[in-house]
Amino acid sequence: MKAFIINRYSRNGGLELADMPVPEAKDEDVLVEVHAAGLNLLDSKIKTGEFKLILPYKLPLILGHDVAGIITRVGKNVKKFKVGDKVYARAADHRVGTFAEFIAIDEKDVAFKPENLSMEEAASIPLVALTAWQALVERAQVVNGQKVFIQAGSGGVGTVAIQLAKHLGASVATTASAKSFNLLEGLGADVIVDYKNEDFEKHLSNYDVVLNSQDKKTLEKSLRILKPGGKLISISGPPTPDFAREVGASWFVKLILSLVSAHVRRLARKRNVDYSFLFMRAQGEQLGKITKLIEEGTIRPVVDKVFPFEKTNEALSYIESGRAKGKIVVKLR
Template sequence: MKAFIVDRYGRNGRRRNGHGAAALRFGEMPDPDLRDNDVLVQIHAAGVNVLDSKIRNGEFKLILPYRLPLILGNDVAGVVVRVGSKVRSFKPGDEVYARPHQDRIGSFAELIAMNESDVAIKPKTLSMEEAASMPLVGLTAWQALIERAHLKKGQKVFIHAGSGGVGTFAIQLAKHVGAFVATTTSTANVEFVKQLGADVVIDYKKENFEDVLHDYDVVLNSLDNDALQKSVRVLKRGGKLISISGPPDPAFAKDIGANAFVGLVMRLLSLRIRRQARSQDIDYSFLFMQANGEQLREISALIDSGAIRPVVDRVFPFESTNDALAYVEKGRAKGKVVIKIG
C-alpha cells in the first residue's frame, strides 16, 4: 500500500519539505497485519495534527519509542474491508472513524488495522473528511473536560487557542455541558469563536489573558510553558490546570510504565509548574489523549444531535501530505486540516 513514512527523526533529513523540517517519504509499505480483534479499514480521509510533526521531529521519543520506518497519522475515517475472527461490533462495509492506539498509528496510508475497541461508527451527518477531523481533538477535549475536570454546568473554564483544532471542539463541548467559557484567539477570529459559543474572547494581540480572567475552575492549556505559568493566576483555589502540551508529570510516567530514568526526567521537567500550582492549591496534570471507541460513540451522538459541528480549515489531496503538515505547523489553521485519501 502507499503511505507517507518517517525514516528517521528530526529536522536533519536529507529531503526537506521547504519549511526546515525533514519531509515524509512517500512510498510503498506492506499491508497491515490483521489480528483477531482488529478491523482493517480502507482510509478515505486522515486528520493532520501538531502531534504528527512532533512525532516526526522526535519530540516524543522518550514517551513513544516508535520503531522506524513509521507511517505517520493519528486520525482516520474510512470503510471496514475485513474483520478479525473475534470481532463482533463491526462488519465489512461499515463507515467508521477513530484515533488509532498510540502504538498503532499510521493513517497517512491507504489501509490501517485497529483494535475494534478504538473504533466507532462514523457520525451519520458528517462526510469522511469532516469525520477524520474529529477523533483526536474530540477525545482530547472529552478526556480533559469531562473525564478529568468533571466540568459541570455553571463552572468557568478557560480554553487556550480557541480557533485551533482542540479549541474549536472544546468550546462547543464546554457550552454543551453548560459551562461559562473564555478563550484566546487572534483579531481575525474573535467573531468566529464567539459563534462557537465562547462567552469571553481575549484578543491576544491586544490583551494579556492573565490580566483579564480570574477565579476560573478549569484551564485547558495547549500552548507553551509561558502560557502555562501564567494560567495559574487565572484559577481559583482548588482549580484544575490541565495541559496537553506538557510538561509531562510523574502521574503520567506511572500511567505509561516509564522506567526510572524517564520517570525522573518527567519529574524534573514538571517540577516548577507543580510547585507553583501546589502553592496556590491548584491541581496540575498533563494529559496525553488515549484511543477510546466508547467515548467516540458519545461524541458521535453529540455531533449527530447538532450539539457539536466540525470545523475544517482545508482539505489537501493525499499526495500533498507534506504540504498539509507544513501548513499545520504554521499554527494558523482555523479548526482542522485534513488529507483526502480515497
C-alpha cells in the same frame, strides 16, 4: 499500498511517500480502507523526535492518528463491526499509521462515523474531540455553572473543546486573534481575549478549569487565574511523574519528568490548584458518545483545508505554521 513514512527523526525533512505492505488484521482488529486522514501537531512532534522518550517508535514509521473510512476486513473476534461499515477512529499509540491506504485498528478504538458528516469532516474529529472529552469530562468533570478557560480557541482542540464545555453548562473564555472572533462566538465562546493585543491574565480570574495548550509563560499565567481548588490540565506539557506511571515508563523517564515538571508542580501547590498533564488515548466508547453529540448538532467540525493525499507534506507544513483555523485533512478517496 502507498503510505507516508519517516525513516529517521528530523526537524527539517519531510515525509517520504513509499510502498508499504497492507497491515494484517489481528483477531480483534478491523482493516479500514482510508478515505480521509486528519492531521495533528502531534504528527509533527513525532516526526521531529520530540516524543521519542515517551513514545519510542520503531522506524520506518507510517505517521497519522486520525482516520475515517470503510471496513474491508474483520478479525475473527470482532463483534461490533462488519465489512462495509463506515467508521472513524484515533489509532492507538504504537499502532498509528493513517497516512496510508489501509490501517488495522483494534475494534475497541473504533466508532461508527456520524451519519451527518462527510469522510473528510469525520476524519477531523477523533483526536481533538477525545482530547477535549478526556480533559473536560473525564478529568476536570466540568459541571453547569463553572468557568472554563480554553486557550487557542481557533485551533483543532479549541474549536471542539469550546462546544463541549458549553454543552456541559460552563461559561467559556478563550484566546484568539481578532479575525477568529466571529467563528468562536458562533461556537459559543462567552469571553474572547485578543492574544495579540491583550493579556488574558488582566481579564480573567477565579476560573474553575484551564485547558492549557501553549508555552511555559502562558501556563504559569494560567495558574494565576484559577480559583483555589481549580484544575489546570495541560496537553502541551510538561509531563509529570504521574503520567510516567500511567504509561509504564522506566524509572529513568520518571526521574526526567519529575525534574522537568518540578517548577510548575511547585507553583500549583503554592496556589492550591491541581496541575496534570494529559496525553489523550484512543477510546472508541467515548468517541461513540461524541458521535451522538455530533448527530444531535451539539458539536460540529471545523475544517480549515482539505489537501489531496499526495500533498500530505504541504498539509503538515500548514499545521506547523500555526495558521490553521480548526483542522487540516488529507483526502485519499
